[in-house]
Amino acid sequence: MNTSVTNATTAAAPTQEAVKDDARGDRIFGWAVTFAAAFVMLLLLAVAAAMAWGGHLAFQTFGLRFLVNGEWDAVGKQFGAMVPIMGTLISSAIAMLIAVPVSFGIAFYLTEIAPTWLRGPVSTAVELLAGIPSIIYGMWGLFVFVPFMSEHVLPWLNDKVGSLPVVGPLFEGPPLGIGMLTAGIVLAIMVIPFISSIMRDVFRTVPSSLKESSYALGATTWEVVWHVVLPYCRSAVVGGIFLGLGRALGETMAVTFVLGNSHQLSWSLLMPGNSIAATIANEFTEADSDIYLSSLIALGLILFVVTFIVLAVARLMLANLRRKEGAA
Amino acid sequence: MFMKSTSRFALAIATSIFALCAHAEEITGAGSTFVYPILSKWSADYSAKTGVKINYQSIGSGGGIAQIKAATVDFGASDMPMKPDELDKVGLTQFPVIIGGVVPVVNMPGVATDQLKLTGPVLADIFLGKIKRWNDPAISSLNPGVKLPDAMITVVHRSDGSGTTFNWVNYLSKVSPEWQTKVGEGTSVQWPAGVGGKGNEGVAAYVKQIKNSIGYVELAYAMQNKMTTTQVKNREGKFVSPSLESFQAAAANAEWAKAKDFYLVITDAPGQASWPIAATTFVMMYKIPKNAKQSKSALDFFKWSLEQGQSQAKQLDYVALPDSLVKQIEASWKAEIK
Numbered sequence: 001m002n003t004s005v006t007n008a009t010t011a012a013a014p015t016q017e018a019v020k021d022d023a024r025g026d027r028i029f030g031w032a033v034t035f036a037a038a039f040v041m042l043l044l045l046a047v048a049a050a051m052a053w054g055g056h057l058a059f060q061t062f063g064l065r066f067l068v069n070g071e072w073d074a075v076g077k078q079f080g081a082m083v084p085i086m087g088t089l090i091s092s093a094i095a096m097l098i099a100v101p102v103s104f105g106i107a108f109y110l111t112e113i114a115p116t117w118l119r120g121p122v123s124t125a126v127e128l129l130a131g132i133p134s135i136i137y138g139m140w141g142l143f144v145f146v147p148f149m150s151e152h153v154l155p156w157l158n159d160k161v162g163s164l165p166v167v168g169p170l171f172e173g174p175p176l177g178i179g180m181l182t183a184g185i186v187l188a189i190m191v192i193p194f195i196s197s198i199m200r201d202v203f204r205t206v207p208s209s210l211k212e213s214s215y216a217l218g219a220t221t222w223e224v225v226w227h228v229v230l231p232y233c234r235s236a237v238v239g240g241i242f243l244g245l246g247r248a249l250g251e252t253m254a255v256t257f258v259l260g261n262s263h264q265l266s267w268s269l270l271m272p273g274n275s276i277a278a279t280i281a282n283e284f285t286e287a288d289s290d291i292y293l294s295s296l297i298a299l300g301l302i303l304f305v306v307t308f309i310v311l312a313v314a315r316l317m318l319a320n321l322r323r324k325e326g327a328a
Numbered sequence: 329m330f331m332k333s334t335s336r337f338a339l340a341i342a343t344s345i346f347a348l349c350a351h352a353e354e355i356t357g358a359g360s361t362f363v364y365p366i367l368s369k370w371s372a373d374y375s376a377k378t379g380v381k382i383n384y385q386s387i388g389s390g391g392g393i394a395q396i397k398a399a400t401v402d403f404g405a406s407d408m409p410m411k412p413d414e415l416d417k418v419g420l421t422q423f424p425v426i427i428g429g430v431v432p433v434v435n436m437p438g439v440a441t442d443q444l445k446l447t448g449p450v451l452a453d454i455f456l457g458k459i460k461r462w463n464d465p466a467i468s469s470l471n472p473g474v475k476l477p478d479a480m481i482t483v484v485h486r487s488d489g490s491g492t493t494f495n496w497v498n499y500l501s502k503v504s505p506e507w508q509t510k511v512g513e514g515t516s517v518q519w520p521a522g523v524g525g526k527g528n529e530g531v532a533a534y535v536k537q538i539k540n541s542i543g544y545v546e547l548a549y550a551m552q553n554k555m556t557t558t559q560v561k562n563r564e565g566k567f568v569s570p571s572l573e574s575f576q577a578a579a580a581n582a583e584w585a586k587a588k589d590f591y592l593v594i595t596d597a598p599g600q601a602s603w604p605i606a607a608t609t610f611v612m613m614y615k616i617p618k619n620a621k622q623s624k625s626a627l628d629f630f631k632w633s634l635e636q637g638q639s640q641a642k643q644l645d646y647v648a649l650p651d652s653l654v655k656q657i658e659a660s661w662k663a664e665i666k
Contacts, residue, residue: 073518074489075511147537174480176538178523261487261524272523278487282526286390286489286515 048304055298057291066298072263072279074288079295081302083263087180087273088303091255092248094184094269099191099248100241106192107199111229112221123200130193138257141186146258149185150177154270173268176260181269183259187251191244198240202233235318242314249307252277276303355626358385359392359405361527362491362546363609366426367405369640370633380625389491390515396420396612402619402626404612407491408515412589415612421664422612423590423657425630427579427647430495430605431570433555434542435535436462438475442569444558445470448503448596448604451560454542455483455500456507457521462540477540483522484534484543489515492528495607496544499595503604546607547575548645562604563596570603575647578606584653590660606647616666627661634658 058066058079069080106126110119154175161171173179206229214224230237260272261282276299287293357367364386371382387395389406396404397418410422432451434444450466453459459466462476486493494515501508511517523538525531528549535543535555547570550557559567568574581599582592594606611630617623634657638648649657 071518074516075514075518142533142537150538174482176482176523178534178538256487256526257530261526262522263518264521282488282524283516285388288390288393288489288515 048301051297051301051304055294055301057294058298061291062295066295067302070263070265074283074292077289077291079291081276081295081299083265084274084276084279084299085302085306086265087259087275088249088277088306090180090269090273091183091187091259091275092245094181095187095191095248096241096245098185098188099195099244102188103192103196103199103240103244106196107203108225110196110200111203112225123197126193126197126200129189130197134190134251135253135257137186137190138254141182141254141258145186146177146182148177149182150175154181157270169267170269173266173270175270176272178258178260178272179268179270180259180273183255183273183275184269186254186258187248190251190254191248194247195240195244198243199237202236202240203229205236206232234321238314238318238321242311245310245314246307249310250277250303252281256281276300276306353379353622353625354381354383355403355622355629356383356385356401357392357403357405357611357626358387358395358401360389360407360491360609361386362389362407362428362607363405363426365548365644366637366641366646369644370637371629373640374629374632380629382629388489388515389494390489393612396614399614399618402613402617402622405609406612407607407609408494409589409591409593409608409610410612412591415589419615420612421589421615421660422610423630423660424584424608424649424653425611425633426609426641427575427594427649428607428609428645429547429570429575429578429603429647430492430499430544430607431547431550431557432542432544432560433532433535433550433557435538435556436477436540438477439556441556442559443474444556445561445567446558447561448499452500452504452507454481455485455519455521456504456510457483479540482538482541483519484531484538484541485519485522485524486516486528486531487524487526490527491515491607491609492544492546493517495593495595495605498593499605502596544605546645547572551645560604562600562602563598564600564602566600568601568603572642572645572647574601574603575606576650578602578604579608579647579653580650582606584656590657613665615664620666623665627665631658631661 062069062079066079066081067085068082069078070082071078071080072083073079106122110122114122154177157171158173158175162168203225210228210232211224214228219227255275256278259275259278261274261278262272263274263279264271266273280296280299283292284296287296364384367382367384371384375381384405385401389408392404392406393408393410395401397420405425410420415422432446436444446467447470450459450470453466460480461478462481463478468474468476494513497507497511497513497517500511501513511520523534525534525543528545531543531545532549532553532555535541535545536553545555547557549555550570557570559569561567577599578594578597581602582594582597584590584592590610592608594608596604597606613623613626634649634654641648
């Protein structure tokens with residue numbers, strides 16, 4: 001009896017302690033995760049500030065002209081970011097133009113059409129593609145894809161498309177095999193695994209009852225995907241696309257290998273160009289004057305800002321879409 | 329007993345590591361990628377002989393100058409010499425260590441190695457984008473009997489800054505006033521035409537892939553990749569093929585004795601047999617070093633390399649410095665470095 005009472009009291013007393021402990025633990029945990037979340041913001045600001053500081057000499061010297069000037073002359077110490085900016089945007093745009101429909105096709109096939117035994121191996125293959133380092137894509141691009149482009153694809157484009165009135169000038173020029181179009185295609189191959197595996201994952205989250213009821217109403221597979229599956233997971237699909245775009249904008253090594261690295265602006269997609277990331281990677285070690293180094297860091301800041309703007313626009317578009325759906 | 333023996337064992341290891349650290353000297357350097365193959369061969373042989381290790385980072389000539397200015401390394405290496413007044417400002421001295429050469433390489437079906445003859449002004453016009461086709465009269469008049477294709481020339485240059493580029497454009501500036509005013513010289517320039525490959529290997533890869541292209545690489549790359557090189561007309565009006573002999577002639581005929589702080593770029597060198605685009609790698613060191621002992625070991629290493637390193641140089645397609653120049657360099661060490 002006696003022993004059991006003491007046992008009870010000794011058991012009860014720690015319980016109150018434990019409640020206090022728990023509350024304190026919660027608070028500490030709260031702070032810890034708040035700090036973790038704030039850390040992201042701090043990091044983002046610190047990166048931006050560091051690059052703004054590093055690039056301030058370039059912005060001071062060239063002002064806003066830095067953004068629209070196409071010159072990049074280390075001897076004359078004149079620098080402008082226009083060619084790399086255009087190259088980054090154009091090669092990424094080509095990549096998305098190819099990668100989005102193909103990725104949609106892959107995801108569509110894997111979730112709706114492929115026989116079950118095939119889904120596993122194909123999905124694994126897609127994920128393995130995502131794991132290949134970008135420099136491997138670059139080397140493959142240079143040694144295998146570039147000769148193929150210059151011998152087969154580009155002469156055909158030159159002959160058949162180059163003479164057309166409006167799009168013609170985009171496909172004129174010597175078939176070097178190295179240039180904006182090749183870089184865009186290699187980028188597309190690199191981002192397809194990202195976009196398609198996200199699309200496949202979100203397509204699979206659509207409740208089968210939704211799909212089954214549409215099939216019951218007589219819808220075709222295409223109609224089900226286009227009118228039911230896509231609207232259901234639109235935001236996640238767009239999110240996946242922009243993840244791919246983010247990767248395409250910042251890709252360095254693969255682009256450096258096949259882009260031609262030339263600071264010249266050309267209408268033709270067959271001509272060599274340059275991208276922001278490739279310029280930085282190529283020229284950082286030999287930047288022998290302060291203004292040169294500063295211009296490269298300023299390029300880095302611009303890439304940061306461009307990526308930020310692209311992702312922000314994507315967010316806004318998504319928010320708009322949701323509002324419209326809510327209103328409808 | 330067991331404890332005692334383990335602690336004694338640990339002590340033994342600790343002392344031997346300490347002894348090892350005290351013994352193994354390490355000299356650090358950074359810069360030119362051009363000199364990297366020969367420098368790593370030298371340092372391997374030297375460290376096998378003396379135990380002194382040389383830790384060299386081939387980050388590029390510009391990077392080498394930046395690192396030695398920041399005093400993070402014992403020596404910097406650059407294919408572009410620093411001007412004497414610039415050296416004085418930072419308290420540095422420089423000396424050449426090895427001679428190599430930059431050679432034009434072409435990809436033209438049916439044209440053999442050293443069959444094509446080019447001159448400096450023609451090369452400049454090609455790289456300016458003024459001569460656009462291989463059958464241009466300026467080229468065909470130099471090459472009677474060579475079947476030149478009626479095709480566009482694709483120019484291939486380096487995309488990264490480099491000492492190889494510096495020597496190439498330095499030569500073009502010397503032979504073409506238009507090149508000098510329009511483009512100028514440096515480790516990276518604003519190319520008027522063409523595509524850029526990263527590194528010697530990038531230029532080599534692009535030239536191999538693009539038909540009717542022309543680029544420039546170090547001789548070693550051209551030889552190892554079995555690329556088609558060309559003859560170039562030198563200052564005396566003679567066409568010479570790129571080879572160790574023609575590089576050697578350029579090195580021997582260059583007027584080193586008159587150059588203050590060895591500030592001399594040996595492109596367009598005089599001499600009947602001289603290759604016009606020979607190149608030198610320079611090493612920069614502090615006159616009053618922060619660490620005298622390290623600096624002394626670095627000089628010992630370079631003394632050994634300059635005196636004993638010829639055979640390795642030849643193996644790797646470089647040319648060792650002429651003896652008279654080595655004497656001159658050793659004299660400058662005595663005078664300059666404390």
